[in-house]
Amino acid sequence: MKRFVLISAMIFSAAVFFTPCVFADYIQFTNSSYEAGTGFGNVENVLSIQHTPSETGGIAPPSNTQTGDATNTSRTWTSGQLTALGYSPSKFAVVFNINEPGSAPQVNLLSFQLNFYTPENALYGSAATNNVPQNGLTPIGGNGTGTAGYLMMYHQEGANLLNWFFADPNRIVGGTGSVSLSASGAENFYLAPAPVPIPAAAWLLGSGLLGLVALRRRFKK
DSSP states (O other): OHHHHHHHHHHHHHHHSSSSOOOEEEEEEEEEEEOOOOOHHHHHHHHEEOSSSSSEEETEEEEEEEEEETTTTTTOOEHHHHHTTTTTTTBEEEEEEOOTTTSSSOEEEEEEEEEEEEETTEEEEEEESOOOOEEEEOSSSSSSSSSEEEEEEEEETTHHHHHHHHTTTTOEEEEEEEEEESSSSSSEEEEEEEEEOOHHHHHHHHHHHHHHHHHHHHHHH
């Protein structure tokens, strides 16, 4: 009996020791628009995918290896590069930009995830969208690649994958994504630093709370 208990304990300890670190970071699609994008020259683009009627592709190190429908404007970024541009764990979001002709303006966002790599190009962890698919999405602010788009908020949970990424300037981030109902132009996902636009619902909630505080003070007087 003692031998059985000892063996069970050893198996359990080994399983715990060799279990890979699990991250719970995720990316949440919002209906808020991000208006800062004005073309590829002014955004930190990660992934562009183009095909008809569906798009699926990815970008990864080394040397910006493309898979599927990724275009040559897709690229990876090191933590050092993004830090120099003003990014940090608290200043980090993703924007989904739609570029479709007027005759077929709607697309479905099926998936997207950021993939984080060690300096040796080994995949360390991923943060994926947790509330997709999002169907019937239309371009924001007109057509064009690298322009305004839908804001996707990055949420850090658990072991904080984003903190791990920014702790070493040589760590790398890439991405994979999938879109359906595409007709022509390339859809792209680019990074956006904070201050990130606050969704309208949050503004309304904040305004309501401020109003209650003001009313309470007035009542006391």
